[in-house]
Amino acid sequence: MTQISRIAVVDDELDMRQSISQWLTLSGFETEAFSSAREALAAIKSGYPGIVMTDLRMPEMDGMTLLRHLLGVDSALPVIVITGHGDVPMAVEAMRIGAYDFLEKPFDPERLSDLARKACQARGLALTNRSLRDELASGEALLRRLIGTSPAMVRLREEILDTAQSEGHVLIYGETGTGKTLVAQALHAVGPTPSGPFVRHVLGTDGGQVQCDRLFGVAGPEGALPPDSPWHQARGGTLVLEDIEAVSEETQTRLLALLKSTPADSVPRIVSVCNLTEGDGSCDDLLRPDLFHRLSAMRIDLPPLRNRGDDVLSLFTALMEDFAEDYGCPAPTVTAREAAELLQAPWPGNVRQMMNVAERAVLQARRGGGTITSLLISDSDTTTPTITPEGKPLKHYVEAFEKMLIDTTMRRHRGSIAKVMEELSLPRRTLNEKMAKYGLSRSDYL
Numbered sequence: 001m002t003q004i005s006r007i008a009v010v011d012d013e014l015d016m017r018q019s020i021s022q023w024l025t026l027s028g029f030e031t032e033a034f035s036s037a038r039e040a041l042a043a044i045k046s047g048y049p050g051i052v053m054t055d056l057r058m059p060e061m062d063g064m065t066l067l068r069h070l071l072g073v074d075s076a077l078p079v080i081v082i083t084g085h086g087d088v089p090m091a092v093e094a095m096r097i098g099a100y101d102f103l104e105k106p107f108d109p110e111r112l113s114d115l116a117r118k119a120c121q122a123r124g125l126a127l128t129n130r131s132l133r134d135e136l137a138s139g140e141a142l143l144r145r146l147i148g149t150s151p152a153m154v155r156l157r158e159e160i161l162d163t164a165q166s167e168g169h170v171l172i173y174g175e176t177g178t179g180k181t182l183v184a185q186a187l188h189a190v191g192p193t194p195s196g197p198f199v200r201h202v203l204g205t206d207g208g209q210v211q212c213d214r215l216f217g218v219a220g221p222e223g224a225l226p227p228d229s230p231w232h233q234a235r236g237g238t239l240v241l242e243d244i245e246a247v248s249e250e251t252q253t254r255l256l257a258l259l260k261s262t263p264a265d266s267v268p269r270i271v272s273v274c275n276l277t278e279g280d281g282s283c284d285d286l287l288r289p290d291l292f293h294r295l296s297a298m299r300i301d302l303p304p305l306r307n308r309g310d311d312v313l314s315l316f317t318a319l320m321e322d323f324a325e326d327y328g329c330p331a332p333t334v335t336a337r338e339a340a341e342l343l344q345a346p347w348p349g350n351v352r353q354m355m356n357v358a359e360r361a362v363l364q365a366r367r368g369g370g371t372i373t374s375l376l377i378s379d380s381d382t383t384t385p386t387i388t389p390e391g392k393p394l395k396h397y398v399e400a401f402e403k404m405l406i407d408t409t410m411r412r413h414r415g416s417i418a419k420v421m422e423e424l425s426l427p428r429r430t431l432n433e434k435m436a437k438y439g440l441s442r443s444d445y446l
């Protein structure tokens with residue numbers, strides 16, 4: 001938990017300010033004194049690592065107004081108000097607005113430090129929870145962006161969570177457009193330093209010494225690397241090396257030397273991304289073994305789209321919905337024929353290729369009365385050998401299509417079972433059974 005010991009003391013009377021501050025300092029707190037509410041407001045921002053003690057009666061802006069403003073800036077900020085003797089109605093009003101507590105003058109100094117200690121504890125807890133929540137929210141949001149419920153994708157999400165928590169460097173393999181960069185972002189967001197820098201650097205644009213200098217910068221006369229190089233900027237966070245397969249000898253030598261000589265806590269976590277295409281060999285052969293072992297403490301393999309089963313359909317409808325929102329039109333529905341086409345396509349360009357197809361489908365539908373004219377999934381524009389999905393029984397296609405239809409209809413009707421039953425002409429019991437069979441849950445649509 002974050003330890004908090006700072007207290008902002010706001011009072012227009014110098015004597016009072018000084019005696020409160022002195023006592024608090026003696027009790028082990030750190031104080032900041034302000035002689036007016038305005039001064040305090042200028043200094044105290046959301047996330048202030050401390051608490052506030054303020055007098056109520058002050059010229060210009062009084063303590064009650066300060067309290068309101070402060071809670072507007074940060075609703076979890078503990079503010080203790082100090083009231084004059086017999087000012088009970090004021091104290092009650094302050095508590096009603098959201099003051100942490102009040103102290104009546106003249107007060108017992110022991111009670112002052114007791115209250116301060118409790119408020120600091122509450123503040124520490126609130127700040128810790130807030131940062132955990134923020135980190136979790138951004139990490140979870142990223143994981144949610146990775147659409148897919150196939151076993152391969154479920155495993156991938158688990159791997160991301162496991163890998164993110166451990167310390168070593170990570171090597172990501174995957175064909176073009178499989179989501180490698182997205183996964184690198186997710187690793188950072190759910191890892192130990194989500195608020196640290198996330199630096200993406202593409203190695204593939206040049207080679208040799210130039211590549212090395214672009215990554216590390218040119219060392220100065222004392223041998224120090226410049227602070228604005230990607231290597232330096234990623235310190236305390238994640239450095240993504242895109243196209244690691246294009247790494248030059250010079251870069252490898254330098255990287256290895258740095259990994260050996262730099263204290264571990266000054267080295268960013270390195271996520272190397274390898275664009276693997278079949279027949280190209282792999283990074284195991286391309287990198288010097290000693291460097292390879294350091295960079296691949298953890299390894300994540302992204303499955304190609306053609307191995308993700310029905311995810312093809314849920315991903316396609318999700319992508320179309322995104323584009324439909326961008327273009328401000330309803331997303332078209334996928335017919336059985338189109339679904340079969342999507343399920344059978346080899347997708348050599350993976351998710352990125354699918355994004356193009358989805359965007360085109362939305363544009364066609366916008367122009368032509370809400371229907372898709374032709375998906376035009378091309379697979380000729382690639383050097384990857386076309387891999388046809390191993391022959392699947394008809395049942396597989398029928399089920400995948402059925403699942404997609406229920407999924408999109410539930411989404412459209414925001415989980416209203418009655419409307420979905422009506423639209424698909426399904427009795428309630430059958431709908432429930434099918435939803436259970438496909439792992440669809442009504443609560444996901446509400």
Ligand SMILES: Nc1ncnc2c1ncn2[C@@H]1O[C@H](COP(=O)(O)OP(=O)(O)OP(=O)(O)O)[C@@H](O)[C@H]1O
Pocket residue numbers: 145146147148174175176177178179180181182183275315351352355
């Ligand atoms: N599972 C997924 N769910 C939703 N969107 C995805 C998924 N995987 C990838 N995408 C999206 O597809 C696009 C391509 O993903 P990304 O750039 O991460 O792939 P890549 O493997 O890094 O591609 P490249 O090989 O070209 O570098 C991005 O817009 C990304 O957001």
Ligand SMILES: [Mg+2]
Pocket residue numbers: 180181182242
């Ligand atoms: Mg990428």
